[in-house]
Amino acid sequence: MAFEDALAAWLVRQRWFAGKGRGLRDLAIVADTEIIGGDPGLRHLIVTVSHGTTVDYYQVLAGLRGSLPDQLRHARIGAADDGRQAYDALHDSDLTKPLLAGIAADSAVGSLQMRRVPGARFETGLDSLVISSEQSNTSLVYGEESILKVFRRLSPGPNPDLEVTAALSRLGSPHVAEPLGWIETRLEGVSTSLAILSRYLRLASDGWSLAATSVRDLYAMEGMEGGAAAGVRAADAGGDFAGEARRLGIATAEVHADLAAAFGADELGPDAVGELTEQMFRKLDLARAAVPEIGRYAEMIGDAYSSLAKLRGPFPVQRVHGDYHLGQVLRTQTGWVVLDFEGEPATPLAQRRGRSSPLRDVAGMLRSFDYAARHQLIGRPDQAVLSGVARDWVRRNAGAFCAGYAEAGGLDPDANGVLLRALQLDKAVYEVLYEARHRPSWLPIPLDSLAEF
């Protein structure tokens, strides 16, 4: 079996492999750079995979050892052409350390450029640990100091996250993790980010887990203290989240202000508003075709879009986060930090770096509150009773978030209700499509909330 075949077989098993359910054809290694010779050795590979007409790029850091120690066996890819064992090198501290040192030293290997952010200071020589594997990347932590996000699937071009966090960090924002360096190469003639090194935020946990803690406490209180008859309210629950939601709103407004300062702001005139609502309608049509259940809300949604179109603007627009939800924010000991300024992964890069209404992020977070409250209802026998409590939780925390956002100088969500409503519905429609495709058991979440809009 050729190495390419082993690689293909390994690739399809990875969480970040995008072609799930589709056949993998024509895997080709288009770049192969030896970073470390000898044993263990490290090769940097860029491979292309074609599905029909589309071509995806993947980055593989292949470790090579004559014999694979037990603790690396889980990362095995297969036999390399030289007979040694190839494996996912991100799991091997012996091989990840030189990457850190390379970034610190601004070194170059072949077409790979390792770069340190000017002025950034960080320790090298630390062991690494893979801590998370997302849909498109894998992150490893060095000691407790820095975190290297390695993109698995590559899109040609600069990474918006690096661009944004570097700009906000220069402005002194306390709401981003300080970027320390990156690795890049050229792909299709443009410089393309392969990995980003940032300051690791120890002791942080993500907003989704924190919100889930609050919701869990509330639902248990409902069960313990006589239920809906006793009139359980989110405000009375021990795990009340509203204080955090308000602080998150403030942080969001501050991030938006810095984004506008760093990348400029503009206004959306009547034509652009028309175009925006056109896009919303098109997405709605797509959803109706794929998920007939959404049909019964189509009129209500369409009315909201039409109301927006009638307003004609102008609406302030600027660089935004673009994929804003509770999973993208971290609570640290000092406050909220925003992660992953990459925009919606499925959207083309140019659009992700474009300007949009800051209320798009607000809408995203409000939808996320809705998810946080509803996802714990799935499969519960007392779902019907609890849905009123869920609504109360969402109302309370969405209200606190919006109040914090407006208080800190963000565009007042209350005064821009038509726009915010359309953006929330647009997001919900996207969710319906996404859940129907990837996670059918969660499809009731956006559908149920559409029923209450």
Added chain:
Amino acid sequence: MTEHEPAAGRPAPAPHHVGLADPQSAINFQEPFASPPSEPVPDFALDRPRDPEWYRRAVFYEVLVRGFQDANGDGTGDLRGLTSRLDYLQWLGIDCIWLLPIYDSPLRDGGYDISDYMRILGDYGNIADFVELVEEAHKRGIRVIADLVMNHTSDQHPWFQASRSDPDGPFGDFYVWSDDPDKYAEARIIFVDTETSNWTFDPVRGQYYWHRFFSHQPDLNFENPRVQDAMIEVLRFWLDLGIDGFRLDAVPYLYEREGTNCENLKETHEYLKRIRAEVDKLYPDRVLLAEANQWPADVVQYFGDPETGGNECHMSFHFPLMPRIFMAVRREQRYPISEILAQTPKIPAGCQWGIFLRNHDELTLEMVTDDERDYMYAEYAKDPRMKANIGIRRRLAPLLDNDRNQLELFTALLLSLPGSPVMYYGDEIGMGDNIWLGDRDGVRTPMQWTPDRNGGFSSCDPQRLYLPPIMDPIYGYQSLNVEAQQRSPGSLLHWTRRMIEIRKRHPVFGLGAYEELTSSNPSVLAFVREYADPEGHDATDRILCVNNLSRFPQPVELDLRRFIGVTPVECMGGVTFPPVGELPYLLTLPGHGFYWFQLPPAREEHDR
């Protein structure tokens, strides 16, 4: 006794036979810093200082003399009664008793209105009883500290009587007098519910006198060198009687300066340094514990100069931590605790925080809230239950709905977070309170010793008791008392004693650094306490504490790569857990559960 004399500044090595008679202590795993339990406190000698930093490892126990034990049957607790219960405190593992004011007083403010600094309140006994208490306590390895109010006296104090009636006499300038009640207008009024001004007119002298607290508590004038000397004389009087230190009440208010808020003034710190120098010179192992109900960043000034290891007070209470422990458990997430500890500045080497869950006189939130830096008030204001919990004086058990799991979690946090724990009498048996009594008296009811008359507190006619004992079906003394719990191995009392014992085996809890660990679950607070003996001895003590703040079972993955190869040993039972490897360390905790693990040195390869 001299063979067991600890060398200066360092606990003596553990005699390995100690504790084996007690079946609960039979588990004998590595105890590099074990100190002998209840070594008598040696007599004081200048050329042979005792362990001068004992307070950094000590477990404190706050006693209301009035409520602990009545020896003479008059319905009020007294010093001789307390002396008769020292065996119990020794059994429990207490290192230091903190006495609420014991001085002569008209008792208009719980004894914080002192009318004679050198007399014991008649209800409590006399100086001879006090000396006996100290001697008997020292025999059992227990130290004794007492409250002392330097800022003000009772208006019944002879100094004040002399000052008001003879302005030109020797005490004429002992208090802060003025014709102008608008002086020091920037000083806030602390007891806003009862006082409208910090000045009160005295018809005898025809002038206003200054008081930061009640109008019957005139402030002493520390500008007057004779007042400064008189107060040092008071301190020396008690130190010479063998007292091990003072909890100094209301220290931020000693001096006044126009144009300031009259708190934390430079002159106040200078006077505290003078007191400390006096103590260091003549009484080098005594402790000064400041009561400065302020934000930690402001409180640290009361430790003095870090260069010297601290040259004002040895200890100070950490006030904001307590409400945040309650809030974290209520919120089921660790940030209220993480945040306040992250904001707590480093303290000088010889200093220590005093931490507590409950005490006799709860703080009000207003006193710790700094509106710029703190979100506490906003958080509490939204939650009527939290507000009530903190504002109304309650005991620990009723606050936690008498939930044993929560009582254990809170006690474990008290005994493992950085600082010396201060327990409140009765909380070790989960005593209840009486909310029908006045707000402070509700938590000052008689200690419940036995199911007998008056809970064993006094032999008097029940109607003569200073306060009725708790008699309800849950917390009443018939069922909830020391005797019953001593007989029941599963009782809260035995559990608490066991935890204190573990804490005392590991001075790292008092001396060690505190480092919070990254955990994947926001409901779990995990931290490591670590201490390396500064004198080498090749010994490091490390304890990993993992606390589930949620009432639901929780999993947590900890990044313990720093401890690769270490085999954690659970401290309660001595069970070894799987060794730490490269991957995140997975633990599951029951609702409100916690673990303490000792992390012994990683074993060498050839040992495996």
